[in-house]
Amino acid sequence: MAIIKPFRGILYNPQKVNPHDVMCPPYDIISEELRESLYEKSPYNVVRIDYGKNSKEEDKYTLARKYLESWLKEGILIQDKHPCFYGYEIEYSYKNKAKKLRGVIGLIKLEELGKGVYPHEQTYAKPKADRLNLMKSCMANTSIIFSIYRSKKRITSQIIENQSSPFIQARDLNGNIHKLYRICSDTDINAIVEDFREKPIFIADGHHRYEVALEFKREMSALYPNQKDAAWNYVLMFLSNIEDDGYLILPTHRMVSTSMPIREALKANENLFDITEVSPSEDLLDIIEQMGPCHFGLYINSKAYILRYKGPVPEHLPEELRKLDVTILEEVILQRIFPKREVCYDIDIERGLRMIREGKCDALFLLRATDVEDIERVALAGLRMPPKSTYFYPKLLTGMIINSFRENL
Structure with a gap:
């Protein structure tokens, strides 16, 4: 080729x-x-x-x-x-x-x-x-x-x-x-x-x-x-x-700014998620990596949460994209629940937490790393993941x- x-x-x-x-x-x-x-x-x-x-x-x-x-x-x-x-x-x-x-x-x-x-x-x-x-x-x-x-x-x-x-x-x-x-x-x-x-x-x-x-x-x-x-x-x-x-393929996390109250907006969509509060001292990224697909970390102010997506598969998307964590975060959580938002991207969790403390963003969503097999499958199907899906x-x-x-x- x-x-x-x-x-x-x-x-x-x-x-x-x-x-x-x-x-x-x-x-x-x-x-x-x-x-x-x-x-x-x-x-x-x-x-x-x-x-x-x-x-x-x-x-x-x-x-x-x-x-x-x-x-x-x-x-x-x-x-x-x-x-x-x-x-x-x-x-x-x-x-x-x-x-x-x-x-x-x-x-x-x-x-x-x-x-x-x-x-x-x-x-x-x-x-x-x-x-x-x-x-x-x-x-x-x-x-x-x-x-x-x-x-x-x-x-x-x-x-x-x-x-x-x-x-x-x-x-x-x-x-x-x-x-x-x-x-x-x-x-x-x-x-x-x-x-x-x-x-x-x-x-x-x-x-x-x-x-x-x-x-x-x-x-x-x-x-x-x-x-x-x-x-x-x-x-x-x-x-x-x-x-x-x-x-290494590292995850790129999402720092979100929005006028909407994030915790309440997620609670209103609890049919889509299980939300569990955990200690902020826990290694949130390590937890979601161990839990596997459809798990996300979330920091709001001084509190930390695990989100487990349990909602329907986004049927409007091609099969190769439907179950990707980055697609669910972008298509279901951010676009659907927070239509008015600004998003910044970073691999550095500590920098994201600092931005929350300084009032520069309202929440930090953590992603698991994308697998190389997913990259191959999506690419060969002629499709593309959202921007900032991977950080090599x-x-x-x-x-x-x-x-x-x-x-x-």
């Missing part, structure tokens, strides 16, 4: 910069405060390209292009002379358990979604406009799409595991260690290409970036109809094997590699 190929990656030159100082998180989790900190960290931090600021004279997209071009001229960034695949490994820990995420970075041929590459979440229009403007200005993929695939033979996984000497290594803001390996032998390249030939790919993190790449391809193909294999027909992607069990961890670093659409730099 998927067509993957090697490419001439653009990498930071570790002889000229400290890799720890020039990388940044994905743009969509960078706050204004963090962006300022990254600007101060290094004059060569990639945030200036991928998520920059306007100056008095020029917009951020023009500045991004100028940074990319000047850093290449200065040798801060270097482009490989020959096409390679790139092994990417992240050493991290979660709940005091050491883990490794591994995958391969290559170029995936752009296809309409549902034809080899499958989304699983809905997207928003505003981030796509920003990413498209950046791509047009830089003529490059400046950050990596995170995708997953399933291969029981683990051919590509074994090639990555056999790499020994990373070209570049960097530590992220959480202390995780990121390593990038060049994979340039013809034997390994051919094996990777063959390994992906019949594999469906599921976008984990980067739906907006893939849809933007598709739009850019359409625009460029209209301008240059005869360039069927032009660089803009491909997109930069990291692919991790589900069978390696290297990543750890996050890839922006700046580890860039893909240019220009042939000669």
